[in-house]
Amino acid sequence: MATNPGYRFVIADDHPLFRGALRQTLEGLFDGVVIAEAGSLEAVSKILEEGDEIDLVLLDLNMPGVRGYSGLMYLRAQFPTVPVVVVSANEDPGTIRRCMEFGAAGFVPKSLGTDTIREALSTVMAGDLWTPADVDLASMPADETAKLVQRLSTLTPQQVRVLMMLSEGLLNKQIAYELGVSEATVKAHVSAILQKLGVESRTQAVIAASKIEVGHWQSVGV
Amino acid sequence: MATNPGYRFVIADDHPLFRGALRQTLEGLFDGVVIAEAGSLEAVSKILEEGDEIDLVLLDLNMPGVRGYSGLMYLRAQFPTVPVVVVSANEDPGTIRRCMEFGAAGFVPKSLGTDTIREALSTVMAGDLWTPADVDLASMPADETAKLVQRLSTLTPQQVRVLMMLSEGLLNKQIAYELGVSEATVKAHVSAILQKLGVESRTQAVIAASKIEVGHWQSVGV
DNA sequence: GCAAGCCTCCTCCTTTCGGAGGAGGGCCAA
DNA sequence: TTGGCCCTCCTCCGAAAGGAGGAGGCTTGC
Numbered sequence: 001m002a003t004n005p006g007y008r009f010v011i012a013d014d015h016p017l018f019r020g021a022l023r024q025t026l027e028g029l030f031d032g033v034v035i036a037e038a039g040s041l042e043a044v045s046k047i048l049e050e051g052d053e054i055d056l057v058l059l060d061l062n063m064p065g066v067r068g069y070s071g072l073m074y075l076r077a078q079f080p081t082v083p084v085v086v087v088s089a090n091e092d093p094g095t096i097r098r099c100m101e102f103g104a105a106g107f108v109p110k111s112l113g114t115d116t117i118r119e120a121l122s123t124v125m126a127g128d129l130w131t132p133a134d135v136d137l138a139s140m141p142a143d144e145t146a147k148l149v150q151r152l153s154t155l156t157p158q159q160v161r162v163l164m165m166l167s168e169g170l171l172n173k174q175i176a177y178e179l180g181v182s183e184a185t186v187k188a189h190v191s192a193i194l195q196k197l198g199v200e201s202r203t204q205a206v207i208a209a210s211k212i213e214v215g216h217w218q219s220v221g222v
Numbered sequence: 223m224a225t226n227p228g229y230r231f232v233i234a235d236d237h238p239l240f241r242g243a244l245r246q247t248l249e250g251l252f253d254g255v256v257i258a259e260a261g262s263l264e265a266v267s268k269i270l271e272e273g274d275e276i277d278l279v280l281l282d283l284n285m286p287g288v289r290g291y292s293g294l295m296y297l298r299a300q301f302p303t304v305p306v307v308v309v310s311a312n313e314d315p316g317t318i319r320r321c322m323e324f325g326a327a328g329f330v331p332k333s334l335g336t337d338t339i340r341e342a343l344s345t346v347m348a349g350d351l352w353t354p355a356d357v358d359l360a361s362m363p364a365d366e367t368a369k370l371v372q373r374l375s376t377l378t379p380q381q382v383r384v385l386m387m388l389s390e391g392l393l394n395k396q397i398a399y400e401l402g403v404s405e406a407t408v409k410a411h412v413s414a415i416l417q418k419l420g421v422e423s424r425t426q427a428v429i430a431a432s433k434i435e436v437g438h439w440q441s442v443g444v
Numbered sequence: 445g446c447a448a449g450c451c452t453c454c455t456c457c458t459t460t461c462g463g464a465g466g467a468g469g470g471c472c473a474a
Numbered sequence: 475t476t477g478g479c480c481c482t483c484c485t486c487c488g489a490a491a492g493g494a495g496g497a498g499g500c501t502t503g504c
Contacts, residue, residue, distance in 0.1 A: 156450060169426035171490070184453050191492065201460090202491075203425045204391035210432050378480060393460075406483050413462060423490090424461075451500075461490065469482080474475100 007125070010047055012038045012071075013060035013087070018110075022058065022087070029118045041066045041074065048079045056124065057084045058108075061099070068213035069102050070164060073152060076103035077160035083124055096131055101149050106130035148208055151197050159196070162189040167206050167213075229347070232269055234260045234293075235282035235309070240332075244280065244309070251340045263288045263296065270301045278346065279306045280330075283321070290435035291324050292386060295374060298325035299382035305346055318353055323371050328352035370434055373419050381418070384411040389428050 007030050013019050019037045026033055036054075038044040041063055048054055063071050075084050083105035088095065091109040099107050106124045108117060109132060123130040155163065158179075165175045172190065176183040190202060199205050229252050233241050241259045248255055258276075260266040263285055270276055285293050297306050305327035310317065313331040321329050328346045330339060331354060345352040377385060380401075387397045394412065398405040412424060421427050 158451065166425070167429070169421070169423060169429050171423070173490085181451085182453060184455090185451070187492070188452080191494095194492080199391070200492090201391060201393070203388070203428055206425055206428060207389070207391050207432075210429075380481065395460085403481085404483060406485090407481070409462070410482080413464095416462080422462090445504100447502100447504080449500100449502085452498080454497080455495090457493085459490100459492080461488100463487085463489100465485090467482100467484080469480100471480085472478090474477085 007033045007055045008036070008052060009033060010036045010038055010044060010054050010057045012041070012044045012057060012063065014039050014063050015060075018060075025114055025117060026121075029114060029121070041071050044075065045078065048075075048082060054082055056105075056121065057082055058087050059084050059104075061086055061088045061090070061095075067210075069098060070167075070209070070213045072099060072102045072104060073212075074160055074164065077155065077157040080157075085121065085124055085130075091132065098145075098149060100129065100131065101146075102153065107132065145212060148197070148212055152209070152212060154196050155193065159189050159193050162186060163193050163205065163209055166190070166193070166202050167209050169206075229255045229277045230258070230274060231255060232258045232260055232266060232276050232279045234263070234266045234279060234285065236261050236285050237282075240282075247336055247339060248343075251336060251343070261285075263293050266297065267300065270297075270304060276304055278327075278343065279304055280309050281306050281326075283308055283310045283312070283317075289432075291320060292389075292431070292435045294321060294324045294326060296382055296386065299377065299379040302379075307343065307346055307352075313354065320371060322351065322353065323368075324375065329354065367434060370419070370430055374431070374434060376418050377415065381411050381415050384408060385415050385427065385431055388412070388415070388424050389431050391428075 009026060011019050011022050011026075013022070016037075016039070019039075023035050023037065026035060036047050036052075038047060044057060044059070048057070057075060059072060059075065061068065061072070066074075072084060072086060075082070080103075084103070085106040085108055086099045086104045087108045087110060088099075089110045091107075091111070096107045106120050106129060108120050108130075112120070112132075120130045161179065162175055165178060170178070172183050172186045176186045179186070190205075193205055194200060194202070197205050197208050199208055231248060233244050233248075235241050235244070238259075238261070241261075245257050245259065248257060258269050258274075260269060266279060266281070270279070279297060281294060281297065283290065283294070288296075294306060294308060297304070302325075306325070307328040307330055308321045308326045309330045309332060310321075311332045313329075313333070318329045328342050328351060330342050330352075334342070334354075342352045383401065384397055387400060392400070394405050394408045398408045401408070412427075415427055416422060416424070419427055419430050421430055
């Protein structure tokens with residue numbers, strides 16, 4: 001129906017087949033849309049860093065090398081101006097809620113019809129948030145991890161990068177090398193992270209981060 | 223049918239209703255069986271430490287405060303002589319295989335009928351291993367974590383306890399206090415753990431442990 | 445312009461980690 | 475009984491971690 005010229009989307013999903021299906025859907029919904037595909041978080045970052053003024057990222061929660069919400073957290077921290085819509089097979093209210101807390105602009109279950117997807121993306125492109133109608137975000141508040149999510153959201157972009165490197169078990173020295181800064185800077189970031197997360201060691205910070213990243217699936221699994 | 227007098231079982235599951243159901247099943251299958259129930263890993267440990275010569279532990283993989291296989295690993299390390307049968311709603315071959323690698327004496331899907339349960343427990347009580355017939359343990363070998371599982375299985379009982387405390391973010395000093403030993407001893411254990419796991423820092427050890435404990439559900443979820 | 449936030453880097457200091465190497469006692473199986 | 479394994483503990487040492495406190499340069503927004 002309507003034409004939305006020149007939108008630039010990025011589809012981030014590790015499954016090529018699904019990327020193709022989503023691409024077709026989007027091309028049918030938005031005239032003149034330009035779509036880039038990314039199979040990993042690194043690929044998404046590279047695209048966003050090229051400064052092509054991406055209008056929207058459609059992100060699968062389950063990307064290789066990215067456990068749970070860390071991919072979303074990373075994108076929101078590194079590229080705060082680019083809206084991210086999470087696309088997931090999971091439509092559990094807790095998952096949706098957490099995605100929104102991490103700054104997602106919308107949550108689109110993979111089961112949705114094209115009409116609803118169109119509505120969702122239009123809403124997001126207009127600058128509003130969108131979630132499935134039957135989800136009550138106000139309910140089911142403050143579990144143990146809610147506070148932690150909030151704390152994580154106060155981390156600066158660079159701090160997010162450092163935290164993720166901590167979660168890979170890197171030394172300060174190694175992180176400094178990777179980021180091209182001095183070890184003193186890394187130590188400053190780490191200290192800030194510890195304070196913001198309310199923990200007392202890098203190991204505890206890693207544990208806290210891992211709880212958020214995978215904590216949800218535990219309660220679903222088994 | 224047959225009478226198996228005086229068996230002592232422990233049912234470890236955080237769900238009271240399921241404990242009751244399993245208790246009834248067992249009481250119908252084995253005459254004169256004595257059954258203790260435990261809703262947490264601590265409760266199981268307490269029962270086993272009391273020296274009542276428990277013949278079998280029926281362990282749910284999903285216990286509170288115990289993520290994934292750590293409960294099984296802990297029991298096998300602390301009480302090597304007590305056979306543990308894993309009871310789980312999950313009957314994925316990978317899960318079953320990993321349970322057996324961690325030293326489970328059997329794996330009983332919750333969906334099983336009483337006849338099959340009886341067969342399974344009798345097999346285990348006779349000293350053999352038991353898994354569902356349709357599972358081919360020989361297949362699906364060596365994924366990335368298989369080596370790690372093997373390495374974890376070489377940890378001594380005390381090292382397992384230390385590793386779990388590392389995974390809680392405790393300092394050596396705190397672990398020493400908890401275990402009632404000197405910090406030097408803890409450091410010796412930690413060094414041994416790092417060597418056995420093939421890592422270079424406590425943080426990396428915690429990361430490795432967390433991969434095993436929850437790594438499997440990730441590949442199932444979403 | 446100016447404040448605020450972020451990133452960067454510095455010094456000085458204490459604590460914690462982790463390795464190397466040794467050593468004694470307890471327990472169990474060959 | 476004699477290894478072997480485990481747990482315990484020790485010293486000496488260098489490296490890593492983390493706190494306290496400060497500081498300059500950089501954008502962004504008021």
